Amino acid sequence: MNRLTQLLEAALFSAAHPLSVDDLRVVADGASREEVGEAISSLRAHYDDGGHAVELIEVAEGFQVVTRPTFAEAVADAQIVRRPRKLSRAALETLAVVAYRQPVSRAEIEEIRGVSVEGVLRSLIERGMLDVVGRGDGLGRPLLYGTTPLFLELLGLRSLDELPRLDELSVALRPPSERSGPAEP
Amino acid sequence: MNRLTQLLEAALFSAAHPLSVDDLRVVADGASREEVGEAISSLRAHYDDGGHAVELIEVAEGFQVVTRPTFAEAVADAQIVRRPRKLSRAALETLAVVAYRQPVSRAEIEEIRGVSVEGVLRSLIERGMLDVVGRGDGLGRPLLYGTTPLFLELLGLRSLDELPRLDELSVALRPPSERSGPAEP
Amino acid sequence: MSVSAGGVTTDTPFVVQVEAFSGPLDLLLHLIREQEIDIADIPIATIADQFLAVIDQFGLNDAADYLEMAAQLIRIKIQMLLPRPFDDEEWEDPRAELVRRLLEYEQFREVADWLATQASEHASRFVRGWIPEPPDQPPRPIVMELAELLLAVERVVEAMPEPILHRVVPRPLDVEGATARIRSLFEHRDELGLTEIVGPGASIADLLSSLLALLELARTGFVRLAQRQPFGSVIIRRESTDAAA
Numbered sequence: 062m063n064r065l066t067q068l069l070e071a072a073l074f075s076a077a078h079p080l081s082v083d084d085l086r087v088v089a090d091g092a093s094r095e096e097v098g099e100a101i102s103s104l105r106a107h108y109d110d111g112g113h114a115v116e117l118i119e120v121a122e123g124f125q126v127v128t129r130p131t132f133a134e135a136v137a138d139a140q141i142v143r144r145p146r147k148l149s150r151a152a153l154e155t156l157a158v159v160a161y162r163q164p165v166s167r168a169e170i171e172e173i174r175g176v177s178v179e180g181v182l183r184s185l186i187e188r189g190m191l192d193v194v195g196r197g198d199g200l201g202r203p204l205l206y207g208t209t210p211l212f213l214e215l216l217g218l219r220s221l222d223e224l225p226r227l228d229e230l231s232v233a234l235r236p237p238s239e240r241s242g243p244a245e246p
Numbered sequence: 247m248n249r250l251t252q253l254l255e256a257a258l259f260s261a262a263h264p265l266s267v268d269d270l271r272v273v274a275d276g277a278s279r280e281e282v283g284e285a286i287s288s289l290r291a292h293y294d295d296g297g298h299a300v301e302l303i304e305v306a307e308g309f310q311v312v313t314r315p316t317f318a319e320a321v322a323d324a325q326i327v328r329r330p331r332k333l334s335r336a337a338l339e340t341l342a343v344v345a346y347r348q349p350v351s352r353a354e355i356e357e358i359r360g361v362s363v364e365g366v367l368r369s370l371i372e373r374g375m376l377d378v379v380g381r382g383d384g385l386g387r388p389l390l391y392g393t394t395p396l397f398l399e400l401l402g403l404r405s406l407d408e409l410p411r412l413d414e415l416s417v418a419l420r421p422p423s424e425r426s427g428p429a430e431p
Numbered sequence: 432m433s434v435s436a437g438g439v440t441t442d443t444p445f446v447v448q449v450e451a452f453s454g455p456l457d458l459l460l461h462l463i464r465e466q467e468i469d470i471a472d473i474p475i476a477t478i479a480d481q482f483l484a485v486i487d488q489f490g491l492n493d494a495a496d497y498l499e500m501a502a503q504l505i506r507i508k509i510q511m512l513l514p515r516p517f518d519d520e521e522w523e524d525p526r527a528e529l530v531r532r533l534l535e536y537e538q539f540r541e542v543a544d545w546l547a548t549q550a551s552e553h554a555s556r557f558v559r560g561w562i563p564e565p566p567d568q569p570p571r572p573i574v575m576e577l578a579e580l581l582l583a584v585e586r587v588v589e590a591m592p593e594p595i596l597h598r599v600v601p602r603p604l605d606v607e608g609a610t611a612r613i614r615s616l617f618e619h620r621d622e623l624g625l626t627e628i629v630g631p632g633a634s635i636a637d638l639l640s641s642l643l644a645l646l647e648l649a650r651t652g653f654v655r656l657a658q659r660q661p662f663g664s665v666i667i668r669r670e671s672t673d674a675a676a
Contacts (some may be wrong), residue, residue, distance in 0.1 A: 062297040071299035071317035077562045080324060111296060112247040112257035118556070125558060132256035132557035139273040142260045142557050148550060150453040150543065157542035173535060176454035176496040193335070196582075198391035216546060217553025230541045233393040260557035310561070318630045325565040333575055338583035346584065359587060373573060402625050410581070410642055 062107060065089055065100040070126075073104075079123030079214060121213035122220050145215065151181045156190065156212065160224055164194045164205035182206065190215065247292060250274050250285040258289075258302070258311045266308035281372060330376035336366050341375060341397070347381045367391065375400070455500035456536040463533070470533060473526055475511055477503035503529070570577060576656045577625070578646050609644035617654070617669045624666060 072088040085097050105117040114132050136142050155178055158170045170178050187189040194207035257273040270282050290302040299317050303310055313321050340363050343355050355363050370376040379392035446464055452458045462481050486497045510525035648654045655668045
């Protein structure tokens, strides 16, 4: 391991959240993006080839060192780590709508989900997965919501681009125009 | 690295505190003290020989993987680099109230904002944007707060006179005819 | 808990698990998919009756969201019974909007499943459990924009109880004029300081007009408010035309 790789390892071990290439450049005293990129590859290879129980992953538009899934059960069973609380259906559906429609108002989310979302919205904001990102133009200038970097981090997504494209979802979701029937003559 | 060494690495990495040999035996599915001891030596050697920025140390309560002291600066940088440079919504709203109502007591701010502002007030004073400017006449002669020159400087204003007046602001930003019901949480 | 509500008004029995529902659209979709009904040609009378039977059996009658949907189903059911015009081309299917909503919702439900899988996979990767205390160093310099403060003022004013609201006094504000003036200033330059825009010795009304115009221009993406260095003054920069989106 060269000095730069060591610096990045120390930094990634000490940060509570993923660090972006730019964050890492600050740590590495202004090394270039290329240099940081090389050191990242070198560190990743080190973990992989050395048979480490940790790995370097790309998440939330940054990098993070995490344990490999194969050790999760043993570590969780020994009660060293508490697994994160599962998200409710209501939370998942709300996150889905906000992820695709952001910035989006509460009324729009409720229109799509067909239920009141006040409580679940507040809880997702408290958990840091959603946030207010602006105000709409409409009547009363409603608050608009969007996803946060923590949303990406907790779901293990590199960026919002990693979300599946809506047109790639299952066949049942084709709009009525592509089917036959009275809905769309 | 054998499986036992990997398990210890995963456990030591994800644990919030040092782990004793007995803790580690639980993770390692009842391995003997000797086996755990060997795996610890092996992991330590791995970190030392591989030139890692982290090392395995023994403290009073057990074993822990920590960054080496030579990388203290990188560690500090990594923790500072993500520290927010933007004020939170709560801080901005408190600042807004003080800017327009100064000199103002904490109780008055809390009455207007409807929430406790103790923490946010202290943080704004620490950051040099607010300061104590006097004492009120009321019961217990409460401390009164006001904005500092730094506050103006950050906004690029020459004086407080340059702030728009509250009544002008509310009428202009939002016609009264459009105001309906309580604000969203 | 599951219940068979078969035979209420249909020949096909169906089974529902109430805890699985995240709302009336979810329940409706369940009924449709469970019975392999063509979503483009929903037998609305049957589905409406089944829907009512389920919310009755599960005591969802109090849930406003479910009741609203029940009312909508009944309305569509009635519309379907009305005689169609002779010219079938003119006929608008009363179910069309519901079908559109169901398909849209189903799409998001599928995304929610994808997110759940993703979350559970990622939950088996643990981050470092012990993060050292952040060092006691001065916090990074704050960046604050005037627009942020003004929006905060607006939020506070909105959240205030009515009696505290100030009397609203109309002022001779000329936001339109200020907007036009700022736009013309930007015809020749890409970047201006706040003081350049407001002008020396501006009246409060002028200043306010300019600020409001700026806020609006910033909101629509025409300009961006920024600070080049932490303690510098606010800089107003014209956004490149394609960045407005």
